[in-house]
Amino acid sequence: MTLDPEPLPKTTSIQLFKSLFLARRSEEYIVKHYPENLMRTPMHMSMGQEFVSVGVCAALEGKADVFASYRSHAAFLAQTHDTDLFFSELYGRSSGTGEGKGGSMHLASPGQGHILSSGVVATQIPVAVGAGFANMRLGTGRTAVVFFGDGAADAGVFWESLNVAALYRLPVMFVCEDNGYAVDTPREARQVPASLTEAVKAFVCDSYEDDSGDVESVYRLARGAVEKAHRERRPAFLNVKCCRYLEHVGTGDDWHWGYRDKAAVEREWISRDALLQQRVRLASLQMSESAIVAVEDEIDRAIRASVAKASQAPIPGPERLYAGVFHEKA
Amino acid sequence: MTMAAAKPLAQSSRVLSYAGALLETMDGALRDHPNAFIMGQGVDDFKGIFGSTTGLAEKYGAKRVFDVPLMEEGMTGVAIGAALVGDYPITTHIRADFSFLAMNQIINMAAKYSYMFGGLMRCPMLIRIVVGRSWGQGAQHSQSPQATFAHYPGLTVVMPSSSQAVLDMYPAIINRHPGPVISIEHRLLYNLDFTISPADKRVPLTSYVAREGSDVTVVATSVMVLEALRAAQYVQDRAGVSAEVIDLNSISHPDWELVAASVRKTRRLVTADTSWLEYGVGGEVCRQLMMRDPGLLRQPPAMLGMAPAPCPTAKSLEDIYYPSQHDTVDAILTQAKGKNHGIDLPVERSMTEGYKRFRGPF
Numbered sequence: 001m002t003l004d005p006e007p008l009p010k011t012t013s014i015q016l017f018k019s020l021f022l023a024r025r026s027e028e029y030i031v032k033h034y035p036e037n038l039m040r041t042p043m044h045m046s047m048g049q050e051f052v053s054v055g056v057c058a059a060l061e062g063k064a065d066v067f068a069s070y071r072s073h074a075a076f077l078a079q080t081h082d083t084d085l086f087f088s089e090l091y092g093r094s095s096g097t098g099e100g101k102g103g104s105m106h107l108a109s110p111g112q113g114h115i116l117s118s119g120v121v122a123t124q125i126p127v128a129v130g131a132g133f134a135n136m137r138l139g140t141g142r143t144a145v146v147f148f149g150d151g152a153a154d155a156g157v158f159w160e161s162l163n164v165a166a167l168y169r170l171p172v173m174f175v176c177e178d179n180g181y182a183v184d185t186p187r188e189a190r191q192v193p194a195s196l197t198e199a200v201k202a203f204v205c206d207s208y209e210d211d212s213g214d215v216e217s218v219y220r221l222a223r224g225a226v227e228k229a230h231r232e233r234r235p236a237f238l239n240v241k242c243c244r245y246l247e248h249v250g251t252g253d254d255w256h257w258g259y260r261d262k263a264a265v266e267r268e269w270i271s272r273d274a275l276l277q278q279r280v281r282l283a284s285l286q287m288s289e290s291a292i293v294a295v296e297d298e299i300d301r302a303i304r305a306s307v308a309k310a311s312q313a314p315i316p317g318p319e320r321l322y323a324g325v326f327h328e329k330a
Numbered sequence: 331m332t333m334a335a336a337k338p339l340a341q342s343s344r345v346l347s348y349a350g351a352l353l354e355t356m357d358g359a360l361r362d363h364p365n366a367f368i369m370g371q372g373v374d375d376f377k378g379i380f381g382s383t384t385g386l387a388e389k390y391g392a393k394r395v396f397d398v399p400l401m402e403e404g405m406t407g408v409a410i411g412a413a414l415v416g417d418y419p420i421t422t423h424i425r426a427d428f429s430f431l432a433m434n435q436i437i438n439m440a441a442k443y444s445y446m447f448g449g450l451m452r453c454p455m456l457i458r459i460v461v462g463r464s465w466g467q468g469a470q471h472s473q474s475p476q477a478t479f480a481h482y483p484g485l486t487v488v489m490p491s492s493s494q495a496v497l498d499m500y501p502a503i504i505n506r507h508p509g510p511v512i513s514i515e516h517r518l519l520y521n522l523d524f525t526i527s528p529a530d531k532r533v534p535l536t537s538y539v540a541r542e543g544s545d546v547t548v549v550a551t552s553v554m555v556l557e558a559l560r561a562a563q564y565v566q567d568r569a570g571v572s573a574e575v576i577d578l579n580s581i582s583h584p585d586w587e588l589v590a591a592s593v594r595k596t597r598r599l600v601t602a603d604t605s606w607l608e609y610g611v612g613g614e615v616c617r618q619l620m621m622r623d624p625g626l627l628r629q630p631p632a633m634l635g636m637a638p639a640p641c642p643t644a645k646s647l648e649d650i651y652y653p654s655q656h657d658t659v660d661a662i663l664t665q666a667k668g669k670n671h672g673i674d675l676p677v678e679r680s681m682t683e684g685y686k687r688f689r690g691p692f
Contacts, residue, residue, distance in 0.1 A: 040645050041466035092466065092644030100644030103466045119470035120428060121400050154399035182400055184375050190399035257376045315646040325639045 008216055010285050014295070016058055016215045017278045019081070022299050023050040023074040024275050026083060029307055030073075030090065031251045038311055039090045041103030046074035048245035051274035052177045053147055054078040055218025056238070060143055060226060064173075065115050065135065067128035067146040070105035071177070071244075072117035075147050080112040083303050087310035095313045099320060113142075121182075122152035125161045125174070132165060132172035132235075143226055145173040151182030154190050162235065166204045171229035173222070174205075174237045179244040184259040197239045205234050211241035215274050216281070243269035342528045348519040351493035351526075352382035352458075355500035356420070360390045363418055366504065368395045369405060370422030370458075379422050380460070380520045402431035406457070410440050410510075413455045418504060426459040426514060427473050440510040441484030456503055457512045461552070461604060464518065466648065469640035474605040476551065477614070479512050480582045486511040487581040488535070489604075491555035493524035495579060498533040514581075516553040516604065533577075537585035539592070543574035546665045547592040547599050549615050551578050554602035554634070554653075561658040569673045571666040573600075581611060586618045590626070593619055598665040599631035602658060607635040632661035 008016075027047050033039065046053075053075035057064060068075040076086060076097075089096030090104055097109050105119040115131060118124040128146035135142045152158055153176060165172045176196065180187050193199035197209040206228055210221050218240055225236040243265060247254035255262040282292055346354070359366045368383060374397045378384030387395040398405050402423065409419035423429040429436070436457065443453045462471045480487040486509060490496045503511050540555055541562050550558040555577045562573035574592050578584045593599055599619070601612030612633040619626050634653040642648055656675045663671040 040648075041468070041643050042471075092646065098643075101469075101640075101642040101647065103468050103643030105468055105470070106643075119468065120431070151400050154401055156401065156404065183372055185372070185397050185399075189397065259375070316642070316644050317646070318650050321637055321642065321647050321650060322639055 008219070010287075012058070012219070013216065013278070013281055013285060014287070016054060016219060017275075017282055017292075018295060018299060019054045019058060019078050020050055020215055020275045020278055021296055022081060022083070022303070023054060023077045025296075025300055026077055026086065026303055027073060029087075029303055033307065034251045039104075040092060041090060041105070042249050043104050043251050044069075044071040044249050045244070045246040045251060046071055048269065048273070049177050049179060049242040050074035050078070051213065051215035052175065052218055052240045052242055055215045056145060056147075056173065056175055056222040059219050059222035060145060060173075062113060063142050064113050064145045065128075065131045065142050066113055067115055067124040067131070067144065068107070068117040069121065069124060069148050069152065070117060070119045071149065072107050072147070073104070076107040076109070076114050076117065079114045080109050082109065082112060083306035084309060085109055087303075087306045088313050091310040091313065092315065093310055093313035094316045094320070095310070100316045101320075101324075122148060122155035122157050124148065125152060125158050126164075129161045129165045129170060129172055132170040133168060136170055143171060143173055143229070145175060147175050147177055149182070150176055150178040150180060150187050150196065151190070152176075153196055154182065162200065162203050162205065162237070165235040169233040170235060171226070171233060172235045173226060173229065174235060175222075176237070176239045178239050178241050180241075181244070181248075181260070183248045184254075184257065186259075197237070200237045200239075203235075205237055206232070207237040207239070209239045209241070213242070213269065213272050213274055213277070215278055245270065344526050345523050346493045346497075346526050347381075347521060347523050348493050348496065348515075349381035349521065351496040351524070352500075352515070352520075353384065353386075355496055355504075356383055356386055357389070358501060359418070359420065359504045360386060360394055363504065365416060366418040366420065367393070367412075368420045368422070369398050369409065370424075371398060371400065372424065373397060373422055379424060379458075380517065382458075382520070383422070402428055403435050406432035406435035407439065409455055410435060410443070410453055413453045413510075414443070414451050418454055418456075420456045420458065420504075423457070423459045425471050426461050426475055427470050429457065429459045429475070429512075436479070436485070436510070436512070437482050441482045444509060445484060452508045453510050454508050455510050456500070457510065459512065459514055461514060461516045463516070463553075463652065464648070466643035466645070467641065468643040472641040474514065474552075474636075476514050476581045476603075477605060477610045480611075480614075484509065485582060487514065488512070488579065489514045489516075489552040489581055490533075491516075491519065491550075491552050491577050491579065492533070494526055494531075495533040495577070497526065499535055499579075502535050514552065518553050519556075522556075533579065534585075536580045536583055537576055537578050537588050539574060539588065540577040541573070541575040543572035543596070545572045545596055545598065546574070546662050547589070547596045548573050548575045548602060548662060549578055549589055549599065549612075550575060550602040551581065551611055552604045554604055554658075557653070557655060557658050558600075558602050561655060561662055564655075564659050564676060565662050565666070565673075569663060569667070569671070571663060573662050573666075578611065578615075586622075589615060590619060590622050593626050597626065597628040599627055600634065600658075600661045600665055601631060602634040602653065602661075605635055606638055607633050608638055610635060629665070632665055634658060634661055
């Protein structure tokens with residue numbers, strides 16, 4: 001769905017590319033370094049789905065309070081661009097987002113607008129509604145955005161949250177990263193409505209669907225949706241079709257399990273990978289190959305520096321075990 | 331698993347992994363009870379709840395073994411309803427933490443139906459939940475809620491610590507137990523191989539002596555039984571200390587007389603549980619002893635459990651979060667010989683090679 005047919009400013013296209021590349025390359029480093037056994041945290045990889053959170057976070061221009069699931073790498077990086085914090089947490093270091101106590105599933109940096117990531121499916125959704133409620137009451141002008149998978153839309157608490165957000169007229173952005181599977185169970189085996197997008201319309205909210213696989217399409221959609229949500233004072237539901245390239249948890253692929261067809265996934269998704277698409281778009285905007293490579297190299301260097309820094313950062317000492325359990329200063 | 335089972339051992343003994351024992355009992359339940367079924371996220375997939383349900387959907391069909399949407403409370407309610415009218419549901423949660431979403435149905439419904447309706451109905455069902463540990467499972471994937479569940483009258487809570495316990499206990503539960511049972515399985519047990527003893531050494535559906543001894547009583551649960559057994563061997567070899575290890579096995583219905591008799595003999599106590607100490611299993615052990623005879627213990631007991639914090643992910647903190655083999659040995663020796671026992675402690679921090687190697691699947 002394209003709400004705004006005007007081409008985006010070139011700087012925006014470049015920003016979106018950078019953000020996509022940052023998420024993708026960061027995860028490529030995770031894949032590469034995971035076997036060293038220094039990142040001891042179960043990884044739920046975003047690879048393939050990055051364009052959803054990249055597009056939405058860019059559209060909200062830093063005025064988002066982001067709530068994410070355990071599959072939060074891309075959302076965290078899209079919102080914060082902070083690879084130092086990111087890798088430090090994955091390496092279990094004192095300099096991480098949760099001083100190493102949270103790991104991959106619990107990335108958070110409230111000061112940068114990534115409020116939290118939660119390890120239990122759908123648990124972040126009502127919490128985001130709470131932030132939306134407070135933002136409205138306090139008049140902060142910020143928007144609560146919650147990312148979740150289509151699996152979370154199985155859960156009762158998703159529907160409760162949607163209902164109450166509509167009931168209280170809260171401009172909360174519900175963003176479904178619809179990759180079609182809960183672990184390996186396809187959506188059709190779990191949900192009766194043929195279309196989640198249509199089912200959600202029964203609640204007073206604006207329900208959008210996007211199957212473009214294109215970060216700019218998501219960006220435009222989110223910009224329009226958040227503007228309307230605030231204007232109409234009601235929640236927005238963005239159902240963005242996407243594909244998880246890797247296994248549910250872990251850094252490998254999972255074609256060998258046979259629950260999805262590699263050739264079909266390659267044909268339908270990987271061949272029009274959002275990052276590649278955006279790279280092609282930059283070229284079509286008269287950005288030279290060397291300029292694109294320079295952008296990539298700069299990000300790559302930054303990530304490598306963050307990985308090096310994280311792997312050398314201090315590990316939390318035993319005195320940190322009890323810090324923050326109750327209300328002493330963590 | 332079949333390969334292990336084929337190993338020639340002593341007569342009628344065999345080797346079977348914990349996951350293999352679970353699979354045998356699940357298979358047996360479906361085979362012997364037309365009204366039994368298994369429901370849970372991923373029970374019919376390739377991972378098959380870490381190998382404990384693999385192949386059963388193919389064997390018994392999708393009406394007996396089926397995947398469900400993410401709906402823990404709803405699923406549990408559905409299971410309860412089926413149980414009330416004569417089915418035998420077995421539900422699964424790949425993490426104990428996820429069963430917390432079903433707390434309302436488990437505690438307000440399943441635990442109370444038989445009593446609240448004056449025995450008009452029964453709610454026989456088995457809820458299998460798996461405790462995670464290692465590789466940065468973190469705060470929401472590592473909890474061990476035996477004390478929580480056992481607090482509520484009406485719930486039977488068990489923690490099988492070996493393949494033998496699973497083989498002996500699950501059929502007894504599924505065949506005969508009239509109420510809801512929560513079985514807390516430990517992920518680190520799944521890949522371990524156990525020797526299955528001849529039929530005359532069955533593990534009862536309550537507590538039992540896992541190793542006889544005379545100097546110190548160690549009351550343990552789940553994977554801590556294995557830690558305790560290993561520590562007991564160590565202190566025997568290094569210091570001639572004889573530790574008696576009791577596997578509590580049933581958390582809601584332990585054999586307290588067995589525990590008390592052991593402590594009467596040893597006068598020294600170590601508790602080793604997989605959860606926090608606060609309001610926990612070890613505390614209940616002490617309450618039971620105290621209520622029988624406040625003079626039973628010669629000295630204050632040693633209590634092992636998780637550090638009183640949510641589980642941290644960083645390895646440096648996770649390592650000190652759980653009691654190590656070092657801690658278990660030290661606790662036994664301190665009970666037997668005092669703080670200055672002077673005996674070298676094992677250097678390793680965790681129990682088996684399996685622990686160290688564990689990297690999922692999660």
